[in-house]
Amino acid sequence: xxxxxxxxxxxxxxxxxxxxxxxxxxxxxxxxxxxxxxxxxxxxxxxxxxxxxxxxxxxxxxxxxxxxxxxxxxxxxxxxxxxxxxxxxxxxxxxxxxxxxxxxxxxxxxxxxxxxxxxxxxxxxxxxxxxxxxxxxxxxxxxxxxxxxxxxxxxxxxxxxxxxxxxxxxxxxxxxxxxxxxxxxxxxxxxxxxxxxxxxxxxxxxxxxxxxxxxxxxxxxxxxxxxxxxxxxxxxxxxxxxxxxxxxxxxxxxxxxxxxxxxxxxxxxxxxxxxxxxxxxxxxxxxxxxxxxxxxxxxxxxxxxxxxxxxxxxxxxxxxxxxxxxxxxxxxxxxxxxxxxxxxxxxxxxxxxxxxxxxxxxxxxxxxxxxxxxxxxxxxxxxxxxxxxxxxxxxxxxxxxxxxxxxxxxxxxxxxxxxxxxxxxxxxxxxxxxxxxxxxxxxxxxxxxxxxxxxxxxxxxxxxxxx
Numbered sequence: 001x002x003x004x005x006x007x008x009x010x011x012x013x014x015x016x017x018x019x020x021x022x023x024x025x026x027x028x029x030x031x032x033x034x035x036x037x038x039x040x041x042x043x044x045x046x047x048x049x050x051x052x053x054x055x056x057x058x059x060x061x062x063x064x065x066x067x068x069x070x071x072x073x074x075x076x077x078x079x080x081x082x083x084x085x086x087x088x089x090x091x092x093x094x095x096x097x098x099x100x101x102x103x104x105x106x107x108x109x110x111x112x113x114x115x116x117x118x119x120x121x122x123x124x125x126x127x128x129x130x131x132x133x134x135x136x137x138x139x140x141x142x143x144x145x146x147x148x149x150x151x152x153x154x155x156x157x158x159x160x161x162x163x164x165x166x167x168x169x170x171x172x173x174x175x176x177x178x179x180x181x182x183x184x185x186x187x188x189x190x191x192x193x194x195x196x197x198x199x200x201x202x203x204x205x206x207x208x209x210x211x212x213x214x215x216x217x218x219x220x221x222x223x224x225x226x227x228x229x230x231x232x233x234x235x236x237x238x239x240x241x242x243x244x245x246x247x248x249x250x251x252x253x254x255x256x257x258x259x260x261x262x263x264x265x266x267x268x269x270x271x272x273x274x275x276x277x278x279x280x281x282x283x284x285x286x287x288x289x290x291x292x293x294x295x296x297x298x299x300x301x302x303x304x305x306x307x308x309x310x311x312x313x314x315x316x317x318x319x320x321x322x323x324x325x326x327x328x329x330x331x332x333x334x335x336x337x338x339x340x341x342x343x344x345x346x347x348x349x350x351x352x353x354x355x356x357x358x359x360x361x362x363x364x365x366x367x368x369x370x371x372x373x374x375x376x377x378x379x380x381x382x383x384x385x386x387x388x389x390x391x392x393x394x395x396x397x398x399x400x401x402x403x404x405x406x407x408x409x410x411x412x413x414x415x416x417x418x419x420x421x422x423x424x425x426x427x428x429x430x431x432x433x434x435x436x437x438x439x440x441x442x443x444x445x446x447x448x449x450x451x452x453x454x455x456x457x458x459x460x461x462x463x464x465x466x467x
Contacts (some may be wrong), residue, residue, distance in 0.1 A: 228274030
């Protein structure tokens with residue numbers, strides 16, 4: 001296989017570069033529709049209600065669905081958290097496809113002021129689901145080059161009218177209603193344990209917003225892949241991060257060296273030694289800053305940029321790669337290596353050097369041995385993570401707070417639900433401080449392990465643009 005070349009990417013590269021001015025990126029985006037087909041009551045407990053839903057996905061073009069992230073999902077006005085869809089599905093033009101895994105919707109009862117709307121929802125069984133989804137699709141190599149990006153993120157409005165199915169029929173419905181009424185009675189009782197828990201939750205949220213929202217950043221990287229003849233294609237990557245010590249910021253390495261994480265880019269570079277990275281730019285927006293100007297363009301006035309010497313890159317951890325087989329042409333597969341998204345090697349540091357930016361020191365859980373979560377209660381209730389669900393498509397960098405039920409597996413932290421890519425790079429926070437970092441949908445890294453690997457506050461800067 002040493003003679004094999006990614007002809008789809010490399011042969012078309014010079015030709016497609018000349019088509020740049022004739023092809024508008026937005027006009028090439030596929031039209032994606034997502035609808036809730038049916039919904040069932042999964043469980044009602046004293047602290048949460050969970051529903052399962054079947055959703056259909058429809059695309060105007062043939063694409064591979066990478067992920068669907070849901071935001072501000074409501075059922076009859078009741079806010080639900082929806083786990084992301086992370087199946088890789090090939091969508092055939094204008095044909096509905098149902099992901100194999102049902103969508104899990106969860107409402108935590110203590111988040112509600114009253115359970116009466118929930119009672120009505122279960123009793124009547126008819127309601128509407130509204131919200132927004134962001135579908136990330138992988139394109140074929142030619143489309144990647146036309147669109148100048150590795151992925152396309154398509155916003156989709158959700159507005160579906162459905163009937164609630166309750167396995168077990170009338171008896172199960174009556175049982176669920178009794179439990180909801182019982183919890184509502186506790187909520188209305190003065191001095192009840194429910195009220196105390198709700199008050200503590202409100203105080204916890206207030207504490208989280210006050211102490212950690214100012215530390216959050218939204219990161220956006222762009223770069224060009226240039227061949228030996230000087231032709232180039234532009235790519236981009238987005239993630240979130242947070243400040244840890246002084247003016248240092250923890251970020252996923254996927255925005256510091258994104259070409260190592262994109263399979264097609266990595267494959268092209270491994271097969272053609274003349275392909276080089278150029279024009280790398282990194283931009284950080286603090287939480288709640290304005291992302292888009294009146295013309296809809298990215299607003300860099302409220303951001304910190306590498307090119308303007310407001311931030312600088314710090315030494316990166318040693319790469320940790322894994323093998324992957326990648327279909328590149330009809331009947332042909334290439335074996336490549338890409339960077340893993342797990343572990344400390346998937347993280348990096350940058351430093352804000354703009355003198356007008358004050359230092360910040362958010363509360364970190366006390367450091368200890370790598371892999372340990374010191375000061376982390378064995379009676380874990382929930383942990384906090386943040387997300388920027390719209391990425392750089394939003395008008396403002398407004399983060400969302402999510403309280404995730406969690407537990408411990410020995411000394412390791414374990415979240416009860418997967419986190420979509422808009423939350424990768426988020427701090428994982430307990431009442432003792434930051435205890436970890438979200439590295440992908442299933443993995444979190446203890447903060448002590450990250451601190452040891454990245455050497456918080458003791459690293460020496462490297463020259464901007466150095467690889």
